[in-house]
Amino acid sequence: MARTPVITAGPEEDRSRDAALRPKFLREVIGQTEVARRLAIAVNAAKKLKEPLGHILFDGPPGLGKTTFATVLPNELGTSLQMTSGPALSKPADMLPFLTNLEEGSILFIDEIHRMPRVVEEFLYPAMEDFRIDIVLGEGLNARTISMNLKHFTLIGATTRSGMLSGPMRDRFRMHEHLEFYSVDELSRIVRVNAAKLQTKIADAAAMELAQRCRGTPRIANARLAWVRTYAASETDGDITLEVARAALQMLNVDREGLDKQDRRYLETLIDVFAGGPTGVEAIAATMNLTTDTLSDEVEPYLLREQFVIRTPRGRVATERAFQLLGKKIPRKTAADGEPALFD
């Protein structure tokens, strides 16, 4: 069989496509209904009370809309937005340009906020609580602290790991919103709306097919729609039919469950190398030559949600569904192995 190259968009391409397709207002946001409703109320109240919005923390796996909500809110409030990310803030001084550029009621968005060092986090506490920062000038005996007042702003934090955020940081957010994976119906609406934005005709069945095969994630739906559209333009008249969508997804090595090569490698490693588990995520990551963070943030959440894998106190265990997907024989562990029977 001919080998198909893995076709993926680079991060830059991903980012510009995401920005172009991103909803601009809350009413354009599809799915996450309860989150959107609570935010609409918070926005409405902030406008009526003429107060800045309280600080908001979004958490959930990548590509589910954390940045989207953060960019929609300033549009709703008619205010400005500054964006940065945890890894870019290595020391308190890195925060200064953002804090001094604030306007009354404006929004500061910090992506991957769990990756911000503790010193920066502590520097932010008075900023979040009292709209004030303490700056230390000089060193040693000559050191003195000056306080600076800030404009009343809203901090929006996004994290794929709310568990890694310190308690005091978490407590300083007034709203905590958890984003969940999307339903197939919501994703097919997203695919249809975005195909229209890209001026591409897509059959309802094709939109449904893409929706079923994008790991419950709008960003993946967008990336796969982009590829299917490219394929349609090159190989057919440009319209996306069900056949075209299927052929294009097959070239991407996306299976009928929507899992990609990386997902299947994870399951293969767990099953072939670790006999289905239980095993620690670190061992799987080391065998796959990936970081534990990549596995726990990007690969595992969907596999856990779809129960291809379960978490146990002794590590990850592949389920019957995973064995079936890969066409592997399901082992029958007996009490004699000293292990509880995995599948009865």
Ligand code: ADP
């Ligand atoms: P995150 O910040 O959680 O990683 P993003 O907000 O960047 O995810 O979402 C990725 C892309 O997915 C967005 O650019 C947008 O096109 C699409 N998207 C996300 N959530 C929604 C939504 N609720 N409705 C429509 N499109 C969405």
